[in-house]
Each structure stands twice: as structure tokens, then as C-alpha cells.
Amino acid sequence: MxxxxxxxxxxxxxxxxxxxxxxxxxxxxxxxxxxxxxxxxxxxxxxxxxxxxxxxxxxxxxxxxxxxxxxxxLATDYGSQQSDYIRLRQPGTGQWLLDSSMFETWLTTDNQVLYCPGIPGAGKTITTANAVDHLEKLYQDYESVGIAYIYCNFKRHNExxxxxxxxxxxxxxxxxxxxxxxxxxxxxxxxxxxxxxxxxxxxETMDRIKRQSLASQKRAFKALSWIVFAGKQLDTIELQHALAIEPGTNALDKQNIPREDLVISVCGGLVAIDETSKIIRLVHYTTQEFFDRTRDTWFPGAQDDIVERCITYLLYDDFRQPPDGPSEWPNSSWYRWGVHIKMESNPLYYYIANYWGHHAQKSSGTHDKLILEFLKTKSAVVFCGGALTHIRCQWRGNESFPFGDLNALHLVAHVGVSRLMAYLLEDLNDPADLNIPSESGAPIVWAVEAGNEAIVRMLASNGADLERRNSKGHTILCEAAKEASGVNSLEYLQSGKHTHEMTVWGDMLKVLIEAGADTEVIIGQFSRTPLLEAVCNNWERVATILINAGANLEAKDIIHRTALQMAVSLNLPNMVKLLIDKGADMHGPRMYYAKRTMVSYAAYMGYEEVVRLLVNGGADLNIKDAYDQTAIWNAVTPYSGSLYSPSSPYELDSIVPSSRSPPAQPEVIIKILIDGGADLEARKGDQTFLIKAVEDGREDLVKLVLDGGANIEARDTHWDYTALLAAIRTDKTIIAKLLIDYGANLQAREKSGNTPLLEAAEKGNREIIEMLINGAADLEIKNQFDENPLTVASKRGHGEVVGLLKAFSPSSRRLTKQTGQKAQQVSNSLLELARRGLEAEMVNLLNKQPSLNLEIKDEVGRTPLSIAADHGHEVVIKLLLGSGAKVETKDNYGKPPLWLAAEKQNYGVLKLLIKGGADLETKGRENKTLIFIAIEKKDEEMVRILIDNGANINAKDIFGRTPLFSAAFYGFTAVAALLIDTGADVRAEDGTGKTPIWAASATGDEAVMKLLINKGADPGAKTGKYTDTCPLWTVVSQRHEAAAKILIDSGVDLDPVDDRGETPLAWAAMKGFEEIVKLLIDKGVNIEFKTSGYQTLVFIAASCGHASVVRILAESGADIEAKDRDAETAISWAACQGHLEVVKTLLDLGANLEACNKKGDTPLMVAARKGHTSLVKYLLDIGARLEAKNKDGETALSRAASRGHDAVAELLLDRGANVEVMDKYSRSPFTLAQLQNHKSMMTLLMERKEQLGREIPKET
Incomplete structure (x- = not known):
């Protein structure tokens, strides 16, 4: 142009x-x-x-x-970014998130979001990449699990x-x-x-590349072929080294490494380099798609060329010579370290060692002769195996594996090139090489872990031992089954092993079984077969494969559980269905010490789906366990609230279900069992199931079993009572009514001759008596002691019941007729009519007796109006109020009618009484008005009624607290808002100076706190007249993290000092509240705070044994060597208290192992003086000075001897402590022990002295 x-x-x-x-x-x-x-x-x-x-x-x-x-x-290529970030990550970065309980909860809970905000530069991107990498490894074998991730990056310009x-x-x-x-x-x-x-x-771009000079064209096509065909993305250094490889050479010529800019410039804009990670890749995903379609046109023979260069590189002299060092044996740690160092200095070796097989697999085989030359070069194979082993160790989470016994079969088994394996097997001189014992596994193990089925078949058909056990006692089939299904295994989760070690290709099971692997081999400490292990880990695919291969369904583990029993105990419905469908015995050995059947156990645990499957499968529901319980009895006493504890550690282990769903309610299980034909008359001891449900107060179960056809008149064979008698005896009023409605016999008698009415009279249950009278129970019936209901009630002092029985007894009625209704009887009738709400009769009575005393009281001091209010009889209340009844008359408990209506939450009666002039400010216990009671009941409707009718919203109780204070304390946000909107004082103080925000902070109620702050409450107000604290102090002391964040965000003083001279951060450090410590530090709280004794926060946390808090403080800049007024450091006090983990943490953070206090004691001396044996041992192991002396010339042995700590003294002596050492007062350890009369210590020291052949010096 x-x-x-x-x-x-x-x-x-x-x-x-x-x-x-x-x-x-x-x-x-x-x-x-x-x-x-x-x-x-x-x-x-x-x-x-x-x-x-x-x-x-x-x-x-x-x-x-x-x-x-x-x-x-539109989609961004996030995979490359993920690779970039993972390469940048340092080992251990972000592990805190993966180890956190929040991450574990999110991982194991459905439909949850884990939100992790952070400021720019906080490490969100790398932490996210680490989490994505963890999830990809965790679920790499789960075809049903997809992992999607997005990185927001506004610097992409591919458009x-x-x-x-x-x-x-x-x-x-x-x-x-x-x-x-x-x-x-x-x-x-x-x-x-x-x-x-x-x-x-x-x-056009490729044509332009071809128009370049021959050298540029050649360089471009080489670079593009490596980028297009690479098994993973290469960084620039790897590509530069790859381009420098020259076939036929013995070493990499550094002068042949092309410059980065020259490589990029000749590729016509088709490649790009990530600025951060230096990964070189095609400029866009469409570029890769183009080359996928046209690679044979542009790069014919590229894979052959690449594999030739890969093998040339592997055969370089550098990788055929053992690393320099004192030992050349490949299994030595020095050799392994040398391999690691060489990999670091030769960045391309990692790629070629791991991916040469990838290229060999896709090559034409032209260079197989060269590959075989490499495979027959032992030193090169061992070095390559060392690199692969290093990679496998990182994958498995192990430090290292020995690899001197690796051979070519291992490498080919790993890369999976069948033709190469065929060459090796054809040339195999020693069949033992197939089964070479190796800590990293025989060749077939490598093939299994790599998922190379064809190789597994080849090795098996050529004599690979499928039954050889590894160091853990497992065969390869055991390992495949265990690792394929170990993700959910309780045993493996508890062992803390890396998830990768528990996941391997499930398809290998089919291959191994077809090759003749034993499916009944025993695994691990619980003696499980592969099928049992698969069931335990809820790996249905593996279980199906094993069952279809003929695995024994009735094999048992060490605690005699079959596969079906294990699936039942772990609440695995899909596995239970699979095993039942395959013919597993549902009536196998009884489970655990309770000897339950499977259906009984599932009912006991509340496993709804499992119970349904067993019932539908035909399980016998009426077999009894060791506690004389059938399945339905086990359902009514579930594990979550069981009367019986598990009887064995094994049972405890098994009752932790893999399912995260909560157990079903008993009524759900019982309904399934009833529909399945469970015997409702099956007894446990003397009781029927119906009577048990009655005594437990389970109205729903009573109705359920009655609807299911249970005999309502069945009796307890010991006490000879029916269900109705049991309900009355245990004061189950609602259930008694239910039984009466279902037609229970009202005249049935128990052992002593009591009928239901006699039982109710004895209990004084007026409500039940009314029901029985309405049901025509015999009022004159007598028990074996010749007592009728009226006599029984009188003897028991049930005055209210006596009045009721008199009113309805035939003798009372006859007396009333004869005497013409005397005044007292009329009054009693008025009370009774008020109780029963008989307004017509009351109208009639009031008309006949206009001068009737409306203030007559019953035995508890209640007037007819109080009684009517208590029972909610609105019409009667209107009638009595209209007749002049007093609305403020209190009963014997100081309660007026209004309070009785409020207790029953009867809003209609409440409004009637208020309209009738009831005083809303009447005070009860603790001088509380009715609005306080409504708030304590969390009754918003009642509060609204009271406020609407003029209740004092700023009234104070005996403690000076207002209704708003109570609402804040009880977390009643809606009412708190209502009170504030109505004019309640948000800053009102109680008798000790506490305000409503203190009440909210005491319970940590976030919603109320936000409301109060938004409405003008002072979040930094002092919380009392007698303590110098504030709301922040309160939430911190109660460990209310969210509430603390609200206060902090509101701008309160973060360093308030209380009357003891402590701050919230000091308290959190003392209590080990890690999350609050982090929160306060992140907000800039002073971490150099000191108490009056000059104790720092690190000191406080260390002395209280909180290692994690110590680390947080130290990493935030706190001085771990600061001293208190006695010159004690944090490590001294941690040693004094015996906090081993704190000592380890401090030393890890750089604390002085020999730090001395004012007396000159080192941490070792302090620990010895206190008798902390394990801590003393640790300090000695890491090099603490055994013979260090304090200002009195005492050693650690002297300190232990003076306190009589025999175990510590013996440990010190075993490590070479001088038994004859003298302090500055010429006292030996023996003398110090003698002064305190520690006889066992004296004996120990004397024996050690005699072993040295010396006499104990005569000392003053």
C-alpha cells in the first residue's frame, strides 16, 4: 500500500x-x-x-x-485462565478455604451458595482457581457432575x-x-x-506464513505444530526448549533456543502469550477448530516429528546419568531429590515425561524403534519413572515414592500405547517383571489408575498377578473397588486421605473381573468384600458390576452385616432397591446388639424410603428385637429421641447415615408400616402400641392407629387399664376426647375398680369430667374402696371439680328441688353457668334473681366474669358486664379477667373487656403490665390491640425495662418496629443503665440491632452503670459474629476498654473466637494492646491454648516476643499451661526456643516444672538446651525434681541430663526432691546415680 x-x-x-x-x-x-x-x-x-x-x-x-x-x-476461554492461575499458585495457597467447615457444608448441601467477598488484591481469583481445581479432581470420574466456572476479565479483545x-x-x-x-x-x-x-x-494467514523466508516458515510451522498437538498448554520456555530439540543429539544446545519474540512474530498473529503465566496458546478457540479440521493439510507427520523429539529429549545424557550425590541408588531420597532438581532446571522434562505417550499413541509408528531404544535404556526409564512418580505423588498428596524398581512396562502401562506394550511383552525375558513388587504398584496398577483398559487386558492375559496384595493387604480389584467408591466412605473421610486416592476408573472393574479377579477378596480392617465396600460408599455402578459378575450378596463384614444391611444402616434407598431387586435376603442376621431386623432398624432410624422399599419387598414387619419391639414399636422410639442408646461402637459408626436428609417423622413411618400390614396389637411387654402412643401424648399416632383398626379396648396386662384410662391417668385431655369420640367405653374399669370418671375425679381434670358427663358417664359409680367421683374429688381437694360434680349429681338436683334454690346454690350455679358458657340459662337466672351477687368467687377466687373470660365465653361476658360485673376483680393469683383472657390469647374477649373498662396498666409479677406479657408470648396481634387501645408503650417493670427492651431481648423484630413507630424511646435506660440495644446485643439478634441503629439507638452506648462495657463487648463475649459485624459497620469504637482494662479483641483472643478476632483485625483494631500486666494479645491467646488465634495475630503483625512485667513471653506461658500446639505454632512463627523469663527459666524449664511430659519431649526433640540454667543455677531436671514430676525427670535423664548438676545454692536434683519429700523422685535419681557408679554427695 x-x-x-x-x-x-x-x-x-x-x-x-x-x-x-x-x-x-x-x-x-x-x-x-x-x-x-x-x-x-x-x-x-x-x-x-x-x-x-x-x-x-x-x-x-x-x-x-x-x-x-x-x-x-461469546464464551471466554476460561480453561486457559484456570491453567494460568493454577500454575501461579504456590503450594498450600487457599487451603484454608478447602479445610473450612463452611466449604465442607456448602459441598455437602444441596442448593447452596458460598459467597466469598473480598477487596481487590485479597486473593479471590487464586482462591477460586484453587477451589475449582479441587472440585475438578474431586469429581473427575463422575459423568453426571458438571463444573462450570466464569472468570470476569474485561481485558479480552478477541472480538x-x-x-x-x-x-x-x-x-x-x-x-x-x-x-x-x-x-x-x-x-x-x-x-x-x-x-x-x-x-x-x-x-490467508497460513499462506502469508508460507510466503516468509524458509527459516521463518520452518520455525512457524514447528511452533504451531507443538501448540496445536500438545497434550496440555505449554508456556513460552517449554515451547522454546521444544523447538531447540534436534533429533540425533545427546544434549539440548542452549544456543539453539529461539527468542520468544521471533517465535511469535513468524506465526502470523495466530498465537498469543498470557502476560501473567507466560502460557503460549492459539489466539482463539476458532483457531484450534480450524487446525482440527485442516491439521493433516498443514502439519502432515507432525505427531511423528514431535514423538521423535520427545524421545530424543528423554535419551539426553542429562537424563541417563544419576544425580550427583552420596548415593546413586534410585530409591534413595538423595536420588529422588536430584530428579526433582533436574526437573526444575529442565522445564520441558515434566511435559515430555508425562505426554510422550500421548504423541506416540497418535503417531504412525515410524519412530517405534527409537521409542523401544528408550524403553530398553534402564537409566532413562528410571529417570522418567521418577518424574512420573513425582507427579503421581503430588496427585495423591504423598511426599514421595521410591522408583528404582520401575521398568518400561510401568511407563507403557501409564501412557497406554498398546503396540508398544505388545513389543515389550513379546520381548519379555523375565515374566517376574510383570509383577515386580513396587511401593508405587505393579505395571497393571499403573494401567488401572491411568484408565488404560486395553493395557490391563494385555497384562492380565500375559500373566499379571491379579491377586497380589499390596502393602495395605489389598488386591488390585480391592483398590479399584475401594478407590472408585471411596468418595462417600465414612471410614476414608475420617482417615483424612486425599479424595484422588479414593477415585479411580469404575470401568476397570469390568475388565479386572473379566480377567478373572476374585470378587470375594477381603478389604481392610472391617473385613469387607468389594461389594460391601461399594455399598458402604454408595457407588451403585460398582455394586451393579460386582453383582452382575456373581458377587455374594450375603457376604458379611466384621460385624456380620450383609450388603443389604449396610445399605439399610447407611440410608441408601437406591442401593437398597438394587440389592432387593437382585434377590438379597431381607431377613438376614439381626442388626447389632439390639437384634433388629432391617425394617425395624430403618423404622428406628426414620429412613422413610428404605422402610417403604422393605415393606414393598415383603419384609416381615412383626419380628421382635432384643427389646421386645416390632418395626412399628421401633418407629415410635426413633434414634433421634430414642429411649435406647446404641450398644456398640460399631453400631454408633453405622448409624451415621450418608444421606444428609433428616429422619422422617414417626407418623410417616408408622403409616407406611400400617399400610404394609403391621400388627397393631403386637405388645412390648404389657403394653399395646395404642396405649404407648397415648402415654407419649402422640395424638397423631393415636388417630393413625385407630384409623388403622387398633382395638380401642385392648388393655395393659399389668395395670389392666384401657387406652382411655391411660389418657386420663397421664392427663392427656385432647387424646381422651379423641378416644371418647372414637367410642371408648366410659364405664371400663382398671385394676382398683376406677372408671374413667373416677380417674378424672382423682386427677382433678375438670375438662375431662365435663366430657365424660356429656357422654353420660355414671356419676354414682364406685370403686373397690366404695368411693364415688364426688368423694374422690373431695378427698383430693379438687374444689372446682367438686362444684361441678355437685351441680350435676342426682342428689344435688333433688336437694335443689326440695329447698327452692337457696342463695349459695344459686351463686354456685352462676359460677357453673359461666364456666359452661350457658348464656340462655344465665339470662334466665339473672332475670329471676336481679339482686344476685355477681362477685361471688370460686375456690381460686375467680368471679363469674373471670371464669367466662378464662373460658372465652363472649356472650356471657357481655351479659355479665351489662349486669354490672366488676371488670377489675382479681383472683387469688392477682389476675383480673383481662389477664386471664390474654393468657388464652382470646382476642375477642380481650377487646370486650377493654371496651368494658379494663385497666391496661394493671401490674402483675415484676410490675409488668399486660403489654410485657404479650411481648414475652411473642403475640403481635395482642400487642397491636393493646397499643391501639392506649397501652403505655414506655411503661417500666420492676427492673426499669420498657416494652421495647423486652421486644429487643426476645428478638421480636416486628413488635419492636411497631413500638418504635408508635413512639417508644429507643434510648430508654433500665435501672442499671442498659438500653434496648444492649438487650439485642445480649442475644445477638441481627434484625433487631439493625432496626434500633436505623431508628437512632446509640450502638456505642455504655451498657450499664456498674460496668464499663458497650454493645460491642456484649456481642463479642457471646460470640455473636454477625451482630459484631453490624456494630462494627455502624462505626462504633472498636477498642473500648472495660472496667478490667480489657478490650473486645482481648476477650475474643482469650476465648479463642477466631472469626471475631479476624473480623476485628481486618477492621484495623490495635493488635498491640496490653493489659495492666503488660500482657499482649498473643500472650493472652497463647496462655489460653488458642494456637489458631496466635497464628492469626502473628500473621497480622503482632509481636510474638513481647514480654509482660515478669519478663514472660507468650511461649513461656504456653509452656507453663502445657499447650503443645501453641508452642509448636509460636516456634513455627519464629519464637525464641530459649526465651527466658525474669527468673531465667526457658520454656523447657517451665514445662518441666509444670510436669508437661509431652511438651518436654517435643522441646527436646527440636533441640532445646537440656543443661540450660536459670538465675538460680537450676536446670530442667532440677525444676522437675523439685516438683516431683517423675515422668519428666525420667525423660530428661534418658536424654542425658546431668543428675549431679548443682544450683547456685549447691543443691543437686536429689537434694531438691529430698527437701519436698518426693520419695519416688529420690529413688529414681538414686538409681540413676548408682548406674553411673558414683556415690550421692553429702550435701547440706
Whole structure:
């Protein structure tokens, strides 16, 4: 375009030519050639104005035909970013998140979001990448699990790729004609599909690459072939080294390594380098798709070329010689370290060691001879095996594996190239090589772990031992079954093993079984077969494979559980169904010490789906366990609230279900069992199930079994009572009514002759008596002691019941007739009518007796109005109020009618009494008015009624607390808001100066705290007259983290000092509240705080044994060597208290192992003086000075001897402590022990002295 040529363009020519180009490219094209400037400017403006219309048309077309392509175009290539971030990550980074309980809860709970906010630079991206990597490894064998992740990056510019390639294609053109011709071709393609447009652009780019010099062309095609065919993304250094490999050489010539910029420049813009990770990759995913379609055209024989270079590299002298060091044996740690060092200094070796087989698999076999040469070179194979083993160790989470016994079979088994394995097996001189004992596994183990089925078959058919056991006692089938199904295994989760070690290809099981592997081999400490292990881990696919292969369904583990029993105990419905469908015995050995059947156990545990499956499968529901319980009895005493504890550690282990769903309610299980034909008359001891349900107060179960046909008159064989008698005896009023409604016999008698009415009279249950009277129970019936209901009630002092029975007894009625209703009887009748709510009778009575005393009281001091209010008889209340009844008369408990109505939450009665003049400010216990009681009951409706009727919202109780204070304390947010809106004082103080926000902080109620702060409460107010604390102190002391965050965000003082001179952070450190410590530190709290004794926060946390808090403080900059006024450091006090983990943490953080206090005691001396044996041992193990002396000349042995700590003294002596050492007062350890009369210590020291052949010195 440097040649200026005069060209005349038609009006519509240039727009068509430039249409495929982006707006941002026009200026570059137009202004690069002066010829276009005059005519093009006007046309360009027209194009810009119409570009939206053009794009819209394109979008409509793509929406209709190319939705998927659009999605791919829009999608960012997050996989490469993930690789970049993982390569940048340092070991251990972000592990705190993976180890946290929050992450574990999120991982094991459905439909949850784990939100992890953070400021820029906090490490969110790397932590996210670490979590994604963890999940990918965790679920790599789960075909049903997909993992999606998005990285938000606003620096991606691939949308300009096509335009850039077009512009680049103009470079080198010598005339305008060439440019116009190129633009013409572009215009023809512009109406094609996106794929075709890109293909044309890439073809043009490749042609341009081919037009380069021969050297540049060769370099470009080499680089592109490595990038296109690589097994993983390469970084720039790896690619540079790969391009420098020369077939036939013995070492990498560093002078042959091309410069990075030269490699990029010759590739025509098709490759890009990530600025951060230096990974070199194709510029766009469409570029890879293009090469996938055309690779044979552009790179014929590329895989052959790459594999030749890979093998050449593996055969370099550097990788055939043992590392320098004192030992050349490959299993030595020095050799392993040398391999690691060489891998670090030869960055391409990791890739080639791991991926040479990838290229060999896809090559034509041209270089198989060279590959076999490598495989027969023992030193090169061992080195390559060492690299692979290093990789496998990182994958498994182990430190290292020995690899000196690896051979070529291991490598080929790992890479999975069948033709190479065929060569090796054909040439096999020693069949023992197939089963070479190796801590990293025989070749067939490597093939299994790599998922290479064909190789497994080849090795098995050539004599690989499928029954050889490894160091754990497992065969390869055991390992495949265990690792394929170990993800949910309780045993493995508890062992803390890495999840990768528990996951391997499930398909290998079929291959191994077909090859003759024993499916009944025993696994692990619980003696499980592979099937039992698969069931235990809920791996249905594995279990199905094993069952179809003939695995024994009735095999038992160490605690005699079959596969079905294990599936039942772990609440695995799908596994239970599989085993039942395959014919497993549902009536196998009884489970655990309770000897339950499977259906009884499932009922006991509340496993709804399992119970349903067993019932539908025909399980016997009426077999009894060791506790004389059938399945239905086990359902009514479930594990979550069981009367019987598990009787064995094994049973405890088994009752932790893999299912996270909560157990079903007993009524759900019982319904399933009843529908399945469970015997409702089956007894446990003397009781029927119905009577048990009655005594437990389970109305729902009573109704359920009655509807199921239970005998309502069945009796307890010991006490000889029916269900109704049991209900009355245990005060189950609602159930008694239910039984009466179902037709229970009201005249049935128990052992002593009591009928239901006699039992109710004895219990004084007025409500039941009323029901029985209405049901025509015999009022004159007598028990064996010749007592009728009235006599029984009188003897028991049930005055209210006596009145009721008198009112309805035949003798009372006769007396009333004869005497013409005396005044007292009339009053009693009035009380009774009020109780029963008989308004017509009351109207009649009041009309006949207009002067009747309406203030007559019953035995508990209640007037007719109080009784009617208590029973909710609104019509009667209106009648009594209209007749002049007093609304404020209190009963013997100081309660007026209004309070009785409030207790029953009868809003209609409440409104009637208020309208009738009831005093809303009447005070009860603790001087509380009715609004306090409503708040304590959390009755919002009642509060509203009281406020609407003028209740004092700022009333105070005996403690000076207002209703708002109570609402805040009880977490009643809605009422708190109502009170505030009505005018309640948010800053009102009680008798000790506490405000409502203190009440909210005491319970940690976040909603109430936010409300109060928003409504003007002072979040930093002192919480009392007698303590110098504030709400922040309160929430911290109660460990209310969320509430603390609310207060902190409100801007309160973060360093308030209480009357003891402590701050909230000091308290949190003392209590070990890690999350609150982090929260306060993150908000900038002073971490150099000291108490009056000059004790720092680190000191406080260390002395209280909180290692994690110590680490948090130290990593936040706190001084771990600070001293208190006695010159004690944190490590001294941790040693004094015997906090081993704290000592370890402090030393890990750089604390002085020999730090001395004012007396000169080191941590070792302090621990010895206190008798902390394990801590003393640890300090000695890491090099603490055994003979260090304090200012009194005492050693650790002296300190232990003076306190009589025999175990510590013996440990010190075993480590070489001087038994004859003298302090500055010429006292030996023996003398110090003698002064305190520690006889056993004296004996120990004397024996050690005698062993040295010396006499004990005579000392003063």
C-alpha cells in the first residue's frame, strides 16, 4: 500500500469491500494510502451511520441459524485462565478455604451458595482457581457432575481478531490493486457463515506464513505444530526448549533456543502469550477448530516429528546419568531429590515425561524403534519413572515414592500405547517383571489408575498377578473397588486421605473381573468384600458390576452385616432397591446388639424410603428385637429421641447415615408400616402400641392407629387399664376426647375398680369430667374402696371439680328441688353457668334473681366474669358486664379477667373487656403490665390491640425495662418496629443503665440491632452503670459474629476498654473466637494492646491454648516476643499451661526456643516444672538446651525434681541430663526432691546415680 495509484471507485464499491471490517479498522485502511482519502471519507461516514442496521441483520441471521456458534464466539476461554492461575499458585495457597467447615457444608448441601467477598488484591481469583481445581479432581470420574466456572476479565479483545487478521493480510502488498483484490475477496466471503469467514482468514494467514523466508516458515510451522498437538498448554520456555530439540543429539544446545519474540512474530498473529503465566496458546478457540479440521493439510507427520523429539529429549545424557550425590541408588531420597532438581532446571522434562505417550499413541509408528531404544535404556526409564512418580505423588498428596524398581512396562502401562506394550511383552525375558513388587504398584496398577483398559487386558492375559496384595493387604480389584467408591466412605473421610486416592476408573472393574479377579477378596480392617465396600460408599455402578459378575450378596463384614444391611444402616434407598431387586435376603442376621431386623432398624432410624422399599419387598414387619419391639414399636422410639442408646461402637459408626436428609417423622413411618400390614396389637411387654402412643401424648399416632383398626379396648396386662384410662391417668385431655369420640367405653374399669370418671375425679381434670358427663358417664359409680367421683374429688381437694360434680349429681338436683334454690346454690350455679358458657340459662337466672351477687368467687377466687373470660365465653361476658360485673376483680393469683383472657390469647374477649373498662396498666409479677406479657408470648396481634387501645408503650417493670427492651431481648423484630413507630424511646435506660440495644446485643439478634441503629439507638452506648462495657463487648463475649459485624459497620469504637482494662479483641483472643478476632483485625483494631500486666494479645491467646488465634495475630503483625512485667513471653506461658500446639505454632512463627523469663527459666524449664511430659519431649526433640540454667543455677531436671514430676525427670535423664548438676545454692536434683519429700523422685535419681557408679554427695 506504499505505492500511490490513482483509482476511480464507484459509489457502492467501497462499502461492499469494507463491510466485513470493524469500524475501528477503517481509519487504519483509509489513512494508510493517500489515494483513498478524498473519495473514501464521505463513504466511510455513510458506512458508520448504517453499521447498526447491518449488524442487526447479521444478528438476526445468526440467531436463526447459528445459535451455538454465537455462544461459542461469546464464551471466554476460561480453561486457559484456570491453567494460568493454577500454575501461579504456590503450594498450600487457599487451603484454608478447602479445610473450612463452611466449604465442607456448602459441598455437602444441596442448593447452596458460598459467597466469598473480598477487596481487590485479597486473593479471590487464586482462591477460586484453587477451589475449582479441587472440585475438578474431586469429581473427575463422575459423568453426571458438571463444573462450570466464569472468570470476569474485561481485558479480552478477541472480538477484533478477524479484523486484525484481515489487516495483517494486507502487509507486504505492493500496490493498491492488490489491496482492492484482497478486499474484493473479503466481500465475497462476508455473506458466508462465520466458520467459513474464519477459515478464509486463517487460510490467508497460513499462506502469508508460507510466503516468509524458509527459516521463518520452518520455525512457524514447528511452533504451531507443538501448540496445536500438545497434550496440555505449554508456556513460552517449554515451547522454546521444544523447538531447540534436534533429533540425533545427546544434549539440548542452549544456543539453539529461539527468542520468544521471533517465535511469535513468524506465526502470523495466530498465537498469543498470557502476560501473567507466560502460557503460549492459539489466539482463539476458532483457531484450534480450524487446525482440527485442516491439521493433516498443514502439519502432515507432525505427531511423528514431535514423538521423535520427545524421545530424543528423554535419551539426553542429562537424563541417563544419576544425580550427583552420596548415593546413586534410585530409591534413595538423595536420588529422588536430584530428579526433582533436574526437573526444575529442565522445564520441558515434566511435559515430555508425562505426554510422550500421548504423541506416540497418535503417531504412525515410524519412530517405534527409537521409542523401544528408550524403553530398553534402564537409566532413562528410571529417570522418567521418577518424574512420573513425582507427579503421581503430588496427585495423591504423598511426599514421595521410591522408583528404582520401575521398568518400561510401568511407563507403557501409564501412557497406554498398546503396540508398544505388545513389543515389550513379546520381548519379555523375565515374566517376574510383570509383577515386580513396587511401593508405587505393579505395571497393571499403573494401567488401572491411568484408565488404560486395553493395557490391563494385555497384562492380565500375559500373566499379571491379579491377586497380589499390596502393602495395605489389598488386591488390585480391592483398590479399584475401594478407590472408585471411596468418595462417600465414612471410614476414608475420617482417615483424612486425599479424595484422588479414593477415585479411580469404575470401568476397570469390568475388565479386572473379566480377567478373572476374585470378587470375594477381603478389604481392610472391617473385613469387607468389594461389594460391601461399594455399598458402604454408595457407588451403585460398582455394586451393579460386582453383582452382575456373581458377587455374594450375603457376604458379611466384621460385624456380620450383609450388603443389604449396610445399605439399610447407611440410608441408601437406591442401593437398597438394587440389592432387593437382585434377590438379597431381607431377613438376614439381626442388626447389632439390639437384634433388629432391617425394617425395624430403618423404622428406628426414620429412613422413610428404605422402610417403604422393605415393606414393598415383603419384609416381615412383626419380628421382635432384643427389646421386645416390632418395626412399628421401633418407629415410635426413633434414634433421634430414642429411649435406647446404641450398644456398640460399631453400631454408633453405622448409624451415621450418608444421606444428609433428616429422619422422617414417626407418623410417616408408622403409616407406611400400617399400610404394609403391621400388627397393631403386637405388645412390648404389657403394653399395646395404642396405649404407648397415648402415654407419649402422640395424638397423631393415636388417630393413625385407630384409623388403622387398633382395638380401642385392648388393655395393659399389668395395670389392666384401657387406652382411655391411660389418657386420663397421664392427663392427656385432647387424646381422651379423641378416644371418647372414637367410642371408648366410659364405664371400663382398671385394676382398683376406677372408671374413667373416677380417674378424672382423682386427677382433678375438670375438662375431662365435663366430657365424660356429656357422654353420660355414671356419676354414682364406685370403686373397690366404695368411693364415688364426688368423694374422690373431695378427698383430693379438687374444689372446682367438686362444684361441678355437685351441680350435676342426682342428689344435688333433688336437694335443689326440695329447698327452692337457696342463695349459695344459686351463686354456685352462676359460677357453673359461666364456666359452661350457658348464656340462655344465665339470662334466665339473672332475670329471676336481679339482686344476685355477681362477685361471688370460686375456690381460686375467680368471679363469674373471670371464669367466662378464662373460658372465652363472649356472650356471657357481655351479659355479665351489662349486669354490672366488676371488670377489675382479681383472683387469688392477682389476675383480673383481662389477664386471664390474654393468657388464652382470646382476642375477642380481650377487646370486650377493654371496651368494658379494663385497666391496661394493671401490674402483675415484676410490675409488668399486660403489654410485657404479650411481648414475652411473642403475640403481635395482642400487642397491636393493646397499643391501639392506649397501652403505655414506655411503661417500666420492676427492673426499669420498657416494652421495647423486652421486644429487643426476645428478638421480636416486628413488635419492636411497631413500638418504635408508635413512639417508644429507643434510648430508654433500665435501672442499671442498659438500653434496648444492649438487650439485642445480649442475644445477638441481627434484625433487631439493625432496626434500633436505623431508628437512632446509640450502638456505642455504655451498657450499664456498674460496668464499663458497650454493645460491642456484649456481642463479642457471646460470640455473636454477625451482630459484631453490624456494630462494627455502624462505626462504633472498636477498642473500648472495660472496667478490667480489657478490650473486645482481648476477650475474643482469650476465648479463642477466631472469626471475631479476624473480623476485628481486618477492621484495623490495635493488635498491640496490653493489659495492666503488660500482657499482649498473643500472650493472652497463647496462655489460653488458642494456637489458631496466635497464628492469626502473628500473621497480622503482632509481636510474638513481647514480654509482660515478669519478663514472660507468650511461649513461656504456653509452656507453663502445657499447650503443645501453641508452642509448636509460636516456634513455627519464629519464637525464641530459649526465651527466658525474669527468673531465667526457658520454656523447657517451665514445662518441666509444670510436669508437661509431652511438651518436654517435643522441646527436646527440636533441640532445646537440656543443661540450660536459670538465675538460680537450676536446670530442667532440677525444676522437675523439685516438683516431683517423675515422668519428666525420667525423660530428661534418658536424654542425658546431668543428675549431679548443682544450683547456685549447691543443691543437686536429689537434694531438691529430698527437701519436698518426693520419695519416688529420690529413688529414681538414686538409681540413676548408682548406674553411673558414683556415690550421692553429702550435701547440706
Amino acid at each position: 506504499q505505492t500511490r495509484t490513482s483509482i476511480t471507485l464507484g459509489k457502492n464499491t467501497l462499502p461492499r469491500l469494507l463491510l466485513p471490517l470493524r469500524k475501528s479498522c477503517y481509519l487504519s485502511v483509509l489513512f494508510s494510502d493517500y489515494v483513498f482519502k478524498a473519495q473514501a471519507t464521505k463513504i466511510c461516514i455513510q458506512i458508520v451511520n448504517s453499521i447498526e442496521e447491518k449488524i442487526e441483520k447479521v444478528h438476526i441471521k445468526l440467531d436463526r441459524k447459528h445459535d451455538f456458534e454465537i455462544l461459542n464466539w 477484533f481478531l478477524l479484523a486484525k487478521l484481515r489487516l495483517d493480510s494486507f502487509s507486504g502488498m505492493g500496490s493498491s490493486k492488490e489491496v482492492l483484490e484482497a478486499l474484493g475477496k473479503t466481500q465475497k466471503v462476508s455473506n458466508s457463515s462465520i466458520e467459513e469467514v474464519y477459515d478464509v482468514a486463517y487460510m
